[in-house]
Amino acid sequence: xxxxxxxxxxxxxxxxxxxxxxxxxxxxxxxxxxxxxxxxxxxxxxxxxxxxxxxxxxxxxxxxxxxxxxxxxxxxxxxxxxxxxxxxxxxxxxxxxxxxxxxxxxxxxxxxxxxxxxxxxxxxxxxxxxxxxxxxxxxxxxxxxxxxxxxxxxxxxxxxxxxxxxxxxxxxxxxxxxxxxxxxxxxxxxxxxxxxxxxxxxxxxxxxxxxxxxxxxxxxxxxxxxxxxxxxxxxxxxxxxxxxxxxxxxxxxxxxxxxxxxxxxxxxxxxxxxxxxxxxxxxxxxxxxxxxxxxxxxxxxxxxxxxxxxxxxxxxxxxxxxxxxxxxxxxxxxxxxxxxxxxxxxxxxxxxxxxxxxxxxxxxxxxxxxxxxxxxxxxxxxxxxxxxxxxxxxxxxxxxxxxxxxxxxxxxxxxxxxxxxxxxxxxxxxxxxxxxxxxxxxxxxxxxxxxxxx
Numbered sequence: 264x265x266x267x268x269x270x271x272x273x274x275x276x277x278x279x280x281x282x283x284x285x286x287x288x289x290x291x292x293x294x295x296x297x298x299x300x301x302x303x304x305x306x307x308x309x310x311x312x313x314x315x316x317x318x319x320x321x322x323x324x325x326x327x328x329x330x331x332x333x334x335x336x337x338x339x340x341x342x343x344x345x346x347x348x349x350x351x352x353x354x355x356x357x358x359x360x361x362x363x364x365x366x367x368x369x370x371x372x373x374x375x376x377x378x379x380x381x382x383x384x385x386x387x388x389x390x391x392x393x394x395x396x397x398x399x400x401x402x403x404x405x406x407x408x409x410x411x412x413x414x415x416x417x418x419x420x421x422x423x424x425x426x427x428x429x430x431x432x433x434x435x436x437x438x439x440x441x442x443x444x445x446x447x448x449x450x451x452x453x454x455x456x457x458x459x460x461x462x463x464x465x466x467x468x469x470x471x472x473x474x475x476x477x478x479x480x481x482x483x484x485x486x487x488x489x490x491x492x493x494x495x496x497x498x499x500x501x502x503x504x505x506x507x508x509x510x511x512x513x514x515x516x517x518x519x520x521x522x523x524x525x526x527x528x529x530x531x532x533x534x535x536x537x538x539x540x541x542x543x544x545x546x547x548x549x550x551x552x553x554x555x556x557x558x559x560x561x562x563x564x565x566x567x568x569x570x571x572x573x574x575x576x577x578x579x580x581x582x583x584x585x586x587x588x589x590x591x592x593x594x595x596x597x598x599x600x601x602x603x604x605x606x607x608x609x610x611x612x613x614x615x616x617x618x619x620x621x622x623x624x625x626x627x628x629x630x631x632x633x634x635x636x637x638x639x640x641x642x643x644x645x646x647x648x649x650x651x652x653x654x655x656x657x658x659x660x661x662x663x664x665x666x667x668x669x670x671x672x673x674x675x676x677x678x679x680x681x682x683x684x685x686x687x688x689x690x691x692x693x694x695x696x697x698x699x700x701x702x703x704x705x706x707x708x709x710x711x712x713x714x715x716x717x
Contacts, residue, residue, distance in 0.1 A: 270360040272323055272396075276331040277354065282454040284340060284348035286466075287563040290601040291415045292340060292348055292388070301662050302385040305414045307422045310378040310397070312371060316404035317433055323360070325432035326396060329425060330358060332438050333561035334449040335416045336425075340388040347602075352451055353392070360396045367401040374399045374407035386413040393417075418565040419628050420550050425561050427633070448556035453564075457600075469599035470607050472592065476544060476569050477611060480619025484538040485668050485690040497663040498693060499685050502700040506650040507680035508638070510711035512631075517714035518580065520587035523627050527570070528579065528586040529703040530625045530671055535576040536702065537695055544619055545570045547590075548626035549597035568597030569621060579706045580713070624670040629680075636677040646716050650708055655697060661685040669696070671703075 284292070295305050313322075330336045336358075339351045361381060365373040377397035386393055393416035397409030408429070412422060428441050448456075456462045515522040527547065534543045549568040552558045570593040574585045611618050629635075644652075664670070669686035682700045691699070 266363075268362040268364075270323075270362065272327060272358040272360050273355070274327050274330045274337070274358060275355040276334075276337065278334065278352065279354035280352045280451050282350055282451045283458060284350045285450055285453045285562065285564075286457055286598065286600050287418070287566060288340060288350060288415050288450065289348050290566060291563055292342075293346075293601070295385075295414065298662075303383055304662070306382050306386065307412045307414050307417050307419060308378055308382045308410065309422050309426055310374045310407065310409040311426070312374075312407055313405060313433070314430065316401075316406045318403075319362070319398065319400065319405055321433060322398060322405045322408065325429050326358065326360075328432050328438045329429050330392075330394070332428070332442065333425065333447075334451065335421075335562040336394050336412075337392055338416065338450055339390065339392065340415055342389065350450055350454065356392050358392060358394055358396060360398065362398045362400060364400045367406070370399045370401050370406040374409055377407075378409045378411070381409060381411040386415075388413055388415050414563060416563060417561060418550070418563045420552055420565065420630060420633075421561045421563065423630060423634055424559055428561075445559035446556070447559040447561060449560075450562045452556075453560070453562065466599045466603065469596040470604050472596035473569050473599075473604055474607050474611055476571055477608065477618045477621060478615065480544045480571060480621070481540050481542060482617050482620060484534070484540050484543050484620045484623065487689050488692065496689075497661050497685055497687060498696070499658050499661045499683065500693070500696045500700060501656050501658055502653060502682040502704060503656070503676060503679050504653045504682065504704050505644075505679045506646055506653060506708055507682075507704055508678065509649075510646060510708045510716060511680060513711045513716040514583065514707055514714065517711075517716075518583045518587075520583055522629070522631065524587035524590060525583055525707060526627050526673055526703070527590060527625065528583040529706050531570070531572045531586060532576045532579060532582060532706055533699045533702045534623055535572055537691070537699060541576075542571055542573055543623065544621045545572075546621055546624045547593060547597075548624070549594055551598050553594065554598060564598075566597050566599065566601070567624070568593035579710050583710070620668075622666050622668040624667060625672075626670070627673040629673060629675045631675070634675075636675050638678045646708065646711060653704060655700065657693075663687065669699070671699070 295302050334352050337353050341349045363373050381395045381397050393413030395411045398405045399407035511522045511525050514525045546567040547570050548565050551564040557564050576582055668690045669684055672683045674681045684696050686696050
């Protein structure tokens with residue numbers, strides 16, 4: 264593998280402007296600001312083999328069109344004295360591109376190294392555009408493509424849509440056609456809506472919903488243990504489950520709900536079981552792409568919704584149906600000005616001895632309707648047999664997060680669903696973390712088998 268080649272890709276577009284930051288931009292900025300050396304961890308990254316190798320010029324042209332098309336990639340964020348942000352859309356600027364050359368059989372490994380390298384540096388979003396690109400060439404053609412984007416510019420859903428658009432343009436689809444196929448609100452226009460009377464009413468309604476739940480919910484879900492469990496303070500456990508892939512889809516179809524509701528029900532059930540609390544609260548990452556104009560937006564629109572379990576949790580089949588309906592209020596109230604919500608929560612703390620425990624988080628990152636990795640060998644096995652192929656691992660320790668008891672994430676993997684959890688072991692020891700993931704898997708698979716999944 265040869266040394267890297269560094270390029271600066273000049274991009275010019277017609278539109279420029281300034282506006283207050285969107286709620287999503289501001290919320291992510293505030294979250295990243297306190298991370299310090301961990302800030303690069305918060306960037307959003309993707310690397311993949313191109314479906315067919317391309318000349319470098321063709322890839323750079325497609326990238327140029329994508330940056331022209333999606334204004335969030337040309338947007339800087341300038342902090343004001345108050346801590347609030349102004350978003351600045353530039354009409355022209357540069358995108359850094361790193362190119363490596365490798366043997367054809369080594370392009371995937373070289374792409375992985377490049378992804379790590381480009382993602383190791385934080386973004387200075389006040390002075391640079393929030394995008395870095397890496398290309399791996401072999402035999403004169405680009406075979407592997409890498410993107411690292413500041414989280415202030417995109418969330419996971421936006422990154423998938425951006426990758427799709429780049430591949431489509433490489434296949435000859437024009438930027439105008441992509442605009443027609445996937446109309447999307449740009450960050451400047453999103454900010455204008457949020458500052459409007461209608462946007463402010465949505466914000467106020469969402470914050471009232473949150474304060475109502477926090478004023479009445481259970482005060483403590485997981486009391487501190489007398490002694491912290493030995494080992495890492497915030498360990499990371501991962502369950503790779505081939506059986507969950509067909510099981511989640513089957514239960515969703517059998518119960519007439521979304522696959523997201525199936526997994527949310529599994530998380531809510533395990534939270535209730537381990538906390539011994541009938542009505543726990545969960546902070547759930549909501550994509551907000553059901554809002555008008557947001558389905559295809561290349562920006563950061565996901566925010567936390569507040570979900571409360573308010574039904575019995577033992578019967579998983581009944582629980583799934585209730586969760587699917589009960590989560591609607593959460594979805595409607597998951598778009599808000601987080602700075603104002605934080606202020607409202609502090610005001611509530613001043614009126615109450617404490618507020619409801621909302622330190623448990625859930626993030627289902629899958630979008631099977633947009634992208635699903637190819638199935639693996641286990642896809643043809645009976646469910647009971649593929650269940651035996653699950654593996655639980657402890658890859659290491661994550662950075663402890665303030666006011667977080669646990670965070671559960673769901674990801675698509677080739678031929679499997681990956682469940683992961685990080686937790687404060689003073690509240691949820693490793694044995695309970697393992698029980699949590701295995702309990703989620705068992706609940707979904709047992710219901711799949713009970714409803715006829717082979």
